[in-house]
Amino acid sequence: MRRLVTSLALALVAAAPAFGAPVVAIQDDQISNDPNAETIAYRVAQLASTGAKWTRVDIDWSYVAPTRPANADDPDDPAYDWSRYDTMLSALRDKGVGVMITLLGTPPWASTTGKWNAAPRPADGGSFAGAVAKRYSGSWPKRGGGLLPAVRSISPRNEPNIDLMTSPQCRRLANGRWVPASPRAYAALLRAAYPKIKAGNPRVIVVAGETAAGDNGGCRNASTTIGTFDFVKLLHTALGGGRKMPFDAWAQHMHPVGPPDRAAFFPSWRTMPQLTALLNRMHPKGRMPVIISETSYATTYTAYHRYFVSEAQQAAYIDLTYKLAGRQPQVEVVVYFNLQDHRAWTAGLFRDDWTAKPSLQVFRRRAAATALTAKWASLP
Amino acid sequence: MPTIALAGLATIAVAVPALAAPSERRVRDWPRMSIGFSGDNLAYAVSTATTITVGGRYTIHRTDTYRLPLAAARLTGARIDGMVLRTSAGRTTAGPIFGDDTGRFGIMATGQGFPPQVVFCCLADRRDLPVEADGRVGGSIAVAATLDGPLLRYVLRDPDGGHRLVSYTVSEAPGQPFAQRISRPLDAQPSGGLIAMAPGVIAWVDRRNATEVRVATTPSGQFDAVGGLTIPQPGTVLRLHLTRRMVVTLVRRGGVFQLIRFDGPAWTPTVVWSGAKAPALTAAGDRTVALVNGGFVQQQVPGRARRTVLRLRGAAAAIATDGRRIAALERLSTRRRGRAVRQSAIVVVPVVGPPGAYATGRPLP
Secondary structure, eight states: OHHHHHHHHHHHHHHOOSTTOOEEEEEOTTGGGOOOHHHHHHHHHHHHTTTOSEEEEEEEHHHHOSSOOSSTTOTTOTTOOOHHHHHHHHHHHHTTOEEEEEEEOOOGGGSSSOOTTBOOOHHHHHHHHHHHHHHTBSOSBOTTSSBOOBOSEEESOSOTTSTTTSBOSEEEOTTSOEEEOHHHHHHHHHHHHHHHHHHHOTTSEEEEEEEOOOOOOOOSSTTOOOOHHHHHHHHHHHTTSSSOOSOSEEEEEEOOSSOTTTOOSSSOTTTHHHHHHHHHTTSTTSOOOEEEEEEOOOSSOOTTTOEEOOHHHHHHHHHHHHHHHTTOTTEEEEEEEOSBOBTTBOOOSBOTTSOBOHHHHHHHHHHHHOOOOHHHHSOO | OOBOOOTTOEEOOBOOOOOOOOEEEEEESOOEEEEEEETTEEEEEEEEEEEEOSSSOEEEEEEEEEEEEEETTEEOSOOEEEEEEEESSSOBOOOOEEEOTTSOEEEEEOBSSSOOEEEEEOOTTSOOEEEEOOOSTTOOEEEEEEEETTEEEEEEEOTTSOEEEEEEEOOOSTTSOSSOEEEEEEOOOEEEEEEEEETTEEEEEETTOTTEEEEEEOOTTOOSOEEEEEEEOSSEEEEEEEOSSEEEEEEEETTEEEEEEEETTTTEEEEEEEESSOOSEEEEETTEEEEEETTEEEEEOTTSOBEEEEEOSSEEEEEEEOSSEEEEEEEEEEEETTEEEEEEEEEEEEOSSOOOOOOSSOOOO
């Protein structure tokens, strides 16, 4: 069986069309957790060894700005500590890996509850996104000489539809009924962030969404996940409907429970056309660019996802994922999540001891076989 | 290792049954299940397969764990949901559950196509914690586990045949390391899964000699298995159970099976049961031995005759005891509106004349 799965995976690689396939990207979610420059250099080298030319980096706002900056729009405000990210992004540039940024976390001073996952005050969130755009625009001086790298895209908040990342999701009306709150809060953040990001770097792509997968069950309490489709519809309404939106592309997370060609939970590759149909209503040309900014298959049980496959299945499913993505013309990038196993997420191409899983070889072949479109062919 | 003599081997006669009213809950069908006590809870795991027909057709295998609150030996209150393992790697088969007096428990979730996943339940925020999970083909495999104060200890069998004792901190107390994992070599070559752990102690039947049980301690605050002794057996060991101060073995000698308990610190042997056909299921908890003997669940406590505590209505699929209570899992066939219905009954009965629990001090092999 294992041999069959591996053979299937290799056959799919051989048959993969090179042109029009989405960008094969990967995220190392642990790179942000260790500020040690040597560790960062090693992790970046491992990431580059996968052949991916693009990566996604999460910037934790609460780490960069533990205290309120006097001028939040100024990246050089002394309250900001960018050291970890300067090192990381410079190392990635040196290895020829382009970066997409997603912001997460809320400093205690930027919300009413002070919690890490609190929905931020939009003005504060917007200013920080603008500071990120300026600093990583490719024209900001680097300490010690030279310029800091530019990033291709900035997304103002990770997973605005789940309580783990953004709270509250729902609010209670006077009549006791729970209704969604996060789409409106996120709409306000996008409105505040978009002009600030574009002012910082007009060329950067402003990405919205980063929505976690979830079904559409309605609010039951303050922490109920808002299903992706509901979230998109409610966000569209909160932004006034129409086609002019404060973002340029939509990012979606997809961690299927089941094979990528068969799993039908929302969203999935099977239901992607439904999602793009909704998103296209929010785009001036009716064709919203889509980034799958997280997709994965864990190979052991984790408390966060609770679904796992064998290592052979992981290899086959990753390959099938990129094949299916190639059939979705609006999907421009698929970011595999993550590079290396850790206790909370074991979907790595590498195990926690840095030994390679079978999926690494499959991923490398996919990355090598993918011709980058003009939009993603060169570093910013 | 010092050796315990088999002199004075006594046999316990069976007592006249006097059955307590059992407390029970039912589960649909006959899924693969395991049970174990966890403080004032009975924890259980249910393995099922779900065929998804939305979109494409495929099967998700899963193991769900639950807790049933207990008041003495009565099941009370609503079922508490626990962890949910889902996989496409292969069929799940539940797996051993190990609890402690505080209500915490762990599972060594087993199945085909993946190594046992050792998971602790639960942290203060009710999240479970995967402790040992290695998905590689031919990787290390957990073969036994126990909760031991602030540690979850388990034994790993490495691909080269060596074994390691792993001590994993699961304490969330301030100042305690949260997820410290310390691994030390264990000089053991357990034969065919014949290894058992309890707080402060490990026992195994070594491949090199299947007619003796080796016992070593895992002292509090230490990460090595130390000291130890050898307990000779009258035949080939087929099953092995362990509590803080008791080793229980099922041995075969010629055509005779014997269930024998060895009570520490002298490790005096007592034959609990003997016969021509091995009891279907056996278990040990604290100072109580439980067994399924034909259509009956029986108990045996120190100095008392073996006695029946439950008359089974169907086939027994699992039993467990914490010394004060015995739980059994029965597979029942009933009829409802003329149709055959399969159910699994989780039944709890008190141990009659329960021995006083051991002090929580360290055992002394």
